[in-house]
Amino acid sequence: MRRIDTIEPFRVMELLEAAQQLEAAGKSIIHMEIGEPDFPTPIEVISQAQSDLAQRSLSYTASTGLPALQQALSAWYKTEYDVDVAPHRILITPGTSGAFSLIYAVLLEAGESVLLPDPGYPCQRNFIRLAGADPINVPVTADSRYHLNADLIDTYWRPSTQAAVLINPSNPTGTVVDINFIKTLAEACEQHGGTLISDEIYHGLTYGIKAPSALQVSDDVIVVNGFSKRWAMTGWRLGWVVVPEALVEPCRRVMQNIFIAAPTLSQYAGVKALQLNEPLEVMRKAYDERRRYLLAELPKLGFEITVEPEGAFYIYANVAKLTNDSTSFCWDVLKQVGVAITPGADFGVNQPHLHVRFSYATGLQQLKEAVRRLKKYLTAT
Amino acid sequence: MRRIDTIEPFRVMELLEAAQQLEAAGKSIIHMEIGEPDFPTPIEVISQAQSDLAQRSLSYTASTGLPALQQALSAWYKTEYDVDVAPHRILITPGTSGAFSLIYAVLLEAGESVLLPDPGYPCQRNFIRLAGADPINVPVTADSRYHLNADLIDTYWRPSTQAAVLINPSNPTGTVVDINFIKTLAEACEQHGGTLISDEIYHGLTYGIKAPSALQVSDDVIVVNGFSKRWAMTGWRLGWVVVPEALVEPCRRVMQNIFIAAPTLSQYAGVKALQLNEPLEVMRKAYDERRRYLLAELPKLGFEITVEPEGAFYIYANVAKLTNDSTSFCWDVLKQVGVAITPGADFGVNQPHLHVRFSYATGLQQLKEAVRRLKKYLTAT
Numbered sequence: 001m002r003r004i005d006t007i008e009p010f011r012v013m014e015l016l017e018a019a020q021q022l023e024a025a026g027k028s029i030i031h032m033e034i035g036e037p038d039f040p041t042p043i044e045v046i047s048q049a050q051s052d053l054a055q056r057s058l059s060y061t062a063s064t065g066l067p068a069l070q071q072a073l074s075a076w077y078k079t080e081y082d083v084d085v086a087p088h089r090i091l092i093t094p095g096t097s098g099a100f101s102l103i104y105a106v107l108l109e110a111g112e113s114v115l116l117p118d119p120g121y122p123c124q125r126n127f128i129r130l131a132g133a134d135p136i137n138v139p140v141t142a143d144s145r146y147h148l149n150a151d152l153i154d155t156y157w158r159p160s161t162q163a164a165v166l167i168n169p170s171n172p173t174g175t176v177v178d179i180n181f182i183k184t185l186a187e188a189c190e191q192h193g194g195t196l197i198s199d200e201i202y203h204g205l206t207y208g209i210k211a212p213s214a215l216q217v218s219d220d221v222i223v224v225n226g227f228s229k230r231w232a233m234t235g236w237r238l239g240w241v242v243v244p245e246a247l248v249e250p251c252r253r254v255m256q257n258i259f260i261a262a263p264t265l266s267q268y269a270g271v272k273a274l275q276l277n278e279p280l281e282v283m284r285k286a287y288d289e290r291r292r293y294l295l296a297e298l299p300k301l302g303f304e305i306t307v308e309p310e311g312a313f314y315i316y317a318n319v320a321k322l323t324n325d326s327t328s329f330c331w332d333v334l335k336q337v338g339v340a341i342t343p344g345a346d347f348g349v350n351q352p353h354l355h356v357r358f359s360y361a362t363g364l365q366q367l368k369e370a371v372r373r374l375k376k377y378l379t380a381t
Numbered sequence: 382m383r384r385i386d387t388i389e390p391f392r393v394m395e396l397l398e399a400a401q402q403l404e405a406a407g408k409s410i411i412h413m414e415i416g417e418p419d420f421p422t423p424i425e426v427i428s429q430a431q432s433d434l435a436q437r438s439l440s441y442t443a444s445t446g447l448p449a450l451q452q453a454l455s456a457w458y459k460t461e462y463d464v465d466v467a468p469h470r471i472l473i474t475p476g477t478s479g480a481f482s483l484i485y486a487v488l489l490e491a492g493e494s495v496l497l498p499d500p501g502y503p504c505q506r507n508f509i510r511l512a513g514a515d516p517i518n519v520p521v522t523a524d525s526r527y528h529l530n531a532d533l534i535d536t537y538w539r540p541s542t543q544a545a546v547l548i549n550p551s552n553p554t555g556t557v558v559d560i561n562f563i564k565t566l567a568e569a570c571e572q573h574g575g576t577l578i579s580d581e582i583y584h585g586l587t588y589g590i591k592a593p594s595a596l597q598v599s600d601d602v603i604v605v606n607g608f609s610k611r612w613a614m615t616g617w618r619l620g621w622v623v624v625p626e627a628l629v630e631p632c633r634r635v636m637q638n639i640f641i642a643a644p645t646l647s648q649y650a651g652v653k654a655l656q657l658n659e660p661l662e663v664m665r666k667a668y669d670e671r672r673r674y675l676l677a678e679l680p681k682l683g684f685e686i687t688v689e690p691e692g693a694f695y696i697y698a699n700v701a702k703l704t705n706d707s708t709s710f711c712w713d714v715l716k717q718v719g720v721a722i723t724p725g726a727d728f729g730v731n732q733p734h735l736h737v738r739f740s741y742a743t744g745l746q747q748l749k750e751a752v753r754r755l756k757k758y759l760t761a762t
Binding site for chain 1: 383384385388389390391394417418421422427430431434435438439440441442444475476478479482486487489490491504507508511512513614615616617618631633634635637638639640641642643644645646647
């Protein structure tokens with residue numbers, strides 16, 4: 001089989017497209033499938049960008065990023081996590097997608113492998129395959145809050161394995177792990193001579209607790225983050241990756257070639273975004289209100305939530321009481337009552353047929369209507 | 382050797398950084414090393430973007446691009462080249478860099494290969510290596526206007542070869558080939574069961590002639606283009622690739638995973654940019670004036686130009702009369718008289734020590750000063 005044939009579509013996009021077609025045909029759809037904030041980019045960022053358009057050069061920045069943004073992020077790491085990260089270790093990428101392309105190009109050789117939590121963010125598997133390497137899906141359960149733990153790393157690590165991935169808060173489960181847990185992961189990777197990769201894109205979107213950065217436990221981890229979620233800046237395509245000192249130079253070589261640089265206007269906007277507090281807190285509180293609403297209502301409908309999600313904007317529910325085919329269930333719910341939710345199949349091969357993911361990046365009134373519709377659907381069937 | 386160790390730095394960036402350090406230390410530098418327009422983005426595009434920032438959603442577009450931009454490009458292909466290209470075959474990418482990452486991910490398997498003209502755009506080799514495949518540097522000369530021709534394709538094609546690359550106008554030589562020439566290339570690739578990839582990023586920047594698109598000879602070629610050069614929009618990171626019908630679906634799967642989408646604001650800006658004519662013509666005429674000046678002056682200094690460059694903003698000169706080590710020569714010229722030019726080593730292994738590339742993406746007065754300085758340097762040494 002050729003590599004291209006191993007690259008799976010991002011299934012939620014197909015469901016999204018079907019939902020959009022139904023909408024275009026006049027049907028009311030509630031979008032709980034999308035992993036994208038429903039909030040607009042903060043007005044402070046928009047205004048700054050309008051001014052920058054008139055006043056700044058929009059030519060290429062340095063390949064590794066605008067120095068002012070690297071410095072602002074370094075200061076942000078000090079304020080946010082009380083860690084010292086040298087600006088040159090913070091590499092600015094076109095979204096976190098760019099960050100993953102970059103680090104797997106640098107870390108992996110054909111035939112090598114990376115440990116991933118299953119269920120987990122679907123694109124991870126494909127980034128690794130595109131680098132010519134193999135994703136190893138490690139089934140995770142409520143026992144480890146749906147994350148890899150040190151035992152799983154020891155069990156699944158192969159001689160070919162180069163890294164293990166933590167997505168904290170998790171997509172799709174929203175579960176968060178603490179600093180001691182992360183320390184055991186970093187140590188387990190180090191013992192095997194590999195690297196812990198911590199995807200921290202949902203940091204700042206946590207409720208009642210704060211997610212620690214893997215940089216708080218080691219400088220030898222790789223941390224990926226970006227402006228898409230917490231700052232509601234998806235279409236700006238701006239992310240970053242913090243790498244160990246030894247990887248700065250190889251990353252720079254790859255970045256010069258594959259990106260030239262991240263979008264210039266977005267990089268200036270990122271500097272502004274890091275200065276914001278209150279606008280982010282408004283969004284976080286809205287997500288939390290929606291989360292609490294769904295955590296109260298979904299179990300009444302038969303959706304089982306085994307571990308309380310404390311971060312991101314997702315709820316991963318077991319649907320064993322309702323169906324043994326979550327994909328057909330999701331498509332049927334979409335067609336019958338116009339509620340779009342994502343089947344487990346997008347997130348791996350660990351009991352996908354018994355799970356669905358709800359996104360609450362949708363307004364509370366819409367969510368209330370979705371619960372009404374789901375109730376109607378489940379009563380009728 | 383690990384793959385990452387095969388990825389060469391983009392050497393011109395190192396020379397650029399040294400030049401910038403000299404400037405920071407107070408030295409006057411004339412930049413003839415950079416392959417980036419010295420013109421700002423047209424004001425019409427800036428104004429539109431300011432308005433779009435206030436009025437448009439800046440969330441993700443479809444993975445393959447904003448439909449309005451795909452449609453505008455389809456109309457542009459009809460107007461510009463009189464070819465019919467269905468909008469869904471035009472995939473919008475983060476710069477042409479993104480386009481090359483995409484097509485090599487889709488076309489290539491580990492151990493396969495691609496034929497490249499040498500001298501040629503340096504990043505091409507690295508994109509192919511990052512896909513796990515091998516770039517085959519085919520030495521090209523003035524005899525084929527520094528392009529691959531059908532004979533070279535027949536000679537260098539291996540069983541593992543999947544594609545051959547045309548960069549028309551060429552970087553670094555600025556030479557242009559006509560439609561009959563392109564036809565022979567497409568046929569040669571087809572006979573070997575492979576694909577012609579035509580890099581058309583310098584289209585519109587031609588002088589006295591027009592460069593034809595490979596789409597005028599076949600729908601089975603891959604054409605890469607973007608807004609960086611002709612529209613002076615480098616930092617916007619916006620490109621596109623036209624692919625044969627059969628590649629649309631595999632490309633879409635890869636795009637969903639590795640980009641999610643190109644920057645949203647840039648895509649709206651692209652729609653506006655395609656409506657411009659006069660602002661582009663002003664830039665083109667300025668480049669042509671500079672080109673004619675350098676073509677008159679450089680030979681007097683001992684720089685030999687074997688084929689007149691008719692496109693892009695580069696002149697590739699033989700320096701055999703001046704040095705047998707173009708890299709030392711370029712660094713010495715930079716340090717002694719503050720003129721930054723690119724040594725041949727960036728463009729391949731075909732007599733790089735006897736060549737340098739001049740970029741004329743620098744104002745005419747600056748170029749006149751550069752010629753004075755070069756004369757001084759060459760008289761003194």
